[in-house]
Amino acid sequence: MDHGMHGMTMDLPPFTLGNGLHWSTQPFFLAACLVGLALYGSALARLLRRGDAWPVGRSVSFVLGVLLVLLTMCTRLNDYGMVMFSVHMVQHMIISMLAPLLLLLGAPVTLALRALPVAGRGRTGPREVLLAFLHSRFLRVVTHPGFTIPVFIASLYGLYFTPLFDSLMGSAVGHAAMMVHFLLVGLVFFWPIMGIDPGPHRPGHVMRMLELFAGMPFHAFFGIALMMASGPMVDAYKHPPASLGIEALSDQTAAGGIAWAFSEVPSVIVLLALLFQWYRSEQRQARRADRQADRDGDKELAEYNAYLASLQARGN
Template sequence: MHHHGGVLKPYSLSSALAWSPDWVFLLGCVALLLLYGAGAVRLWRRGDRWPAGRVIAWVAGLATVVLTTCTGVNDYGMVLFSAHMLQHMVLSMLSPILLLLGAPITLTLRALHPAGKGRRGVRELVVALLHSRYVRVISHPAFTIPLFVASLYGLYFTPLFDTLMSSRTGHIAMMVHFLAVGLVFFWPIMGVDPGPHRPGYVMRILELFMGMPFHAFFGVAVMMASNLLVDTFAHPPAGLGVNTLDDQKIAGGITWAFGEIPTALVLIALVFQWANSEERQARRRDRAAERDGDAELVAYNAYLASLEARSQGGAPRAAAAAVQPVDGP
């Protein structure tokens, strides 16, 4: 077990938020922040739009990662199931949504200059990767939904969790895995960034809801369990005064409750995107109408007028026409 401070103080908000950096995550987040900032600045200097909302979402996403990995939460996460579960939920279901709303892929593609003719630069490599079979597979719902589910059940209901928790590398790998699974799961659903799968809005909402029952059921299973699921948290430091089974129930409750937060966030984001795309289509139609002098509208009005004429005096004439012999051989 590694603890930065040696002895853990009893669990409290101040000790949970105490600064305790995990360098892998801290440096990773700082690098991502600087890269994103550089991209946004390059676009703004060029006079291109890059919405501030996306920048805020990206920064908030990185902040949630730092708060769960570089504070006391991370230290408690090594000895308390509830603290670990909080980390797992934030990293797999909150951070990814915020990061995806920052549209990092779009920013990358717009900020990088295309390489010269016949050459392959970073931008070309990113495009090639987005179109690769590998990315098509790992971002397909038939892959991401089972992966999302397996990351819960396969981890805590098998000895895998205890094995990973026994080493610092295993712990870091697990945290990275939570973040990665969340990113590939929500990527096609959030749909801000380009990707191989661009389902329509209804499909996206269905994809979102396909993963959630498994998630809720897992949370309930952990809450109801009468024995300890993982050995790692069997003997928390005596100074914490924690009842392990109660703590496990809290962990299950966190899992169960957390399913609602991303669902609500994603639904709100989808409704906004949906409205925006409708608005964009309406604007596109307006522009088209300006170009062709409302030809579509004129044609439609002519069509309405012809219907009107037919319904007023057209019926008897049509009937008469039907009785007349057909000019045939």
């Protein structure tokens, strides 16, 4: 890590939650969060002015997701994350596993498609660009489990256990770029599994559960590898500033415990969301079947009864 980075973080007092939650702006994430909230809010306002309904839960979920990113990246948690492996790991887990779930449950793409006006014949507006992106080959590839699961796993092993991590940790920009990567990986991993928005890859509910559980054991193993290590495994955190009063190996062990425990939290949330979505889709199908029965006087049941009667007549 360069001396400039050390100078910025050397005077940090020992970590407490109170110290960690002091405001400390990270310009890129602050701007991105404010733009995200403004776009979502204006789209929602447009829908409501038109008299359309939008589930309150979705809006709450999206706002919580953005606030979670702000809390993780625009407080002193981000400063501590530069010098403490355990705090960095909390950031990583929130940004890659909790924030994406909340943002996806906010259904921002669906909201945009409903709020954006349709361009005139032969014209291309923002809505048409968004639809083209949703149907693009690029999105088909990056949301396919053959891509998302390996990238999800490589974000742990390929980053932390190679020199790439130390070079990114050499600057605040590198650290922020790593967090952007974690957020994007989380979004593309969870979108096909439990996102509400339309997407190119949307398997059945059982397949989605299998996709979820395909990635999680690797997460747990990564945490266990950090906890079991007999020496510091990441150069960036080998020499924590004396003012923190921590020892590198015990901090790494804590980071491993956080990674291991955290892999269970999103699994439970996603599983509950999936079961709820499954239940809702079954209900919708049942309602459709009931409406069809009302329209045709339950033709299917009448045909089945006639079939039973013909069997009985043949038996006699």
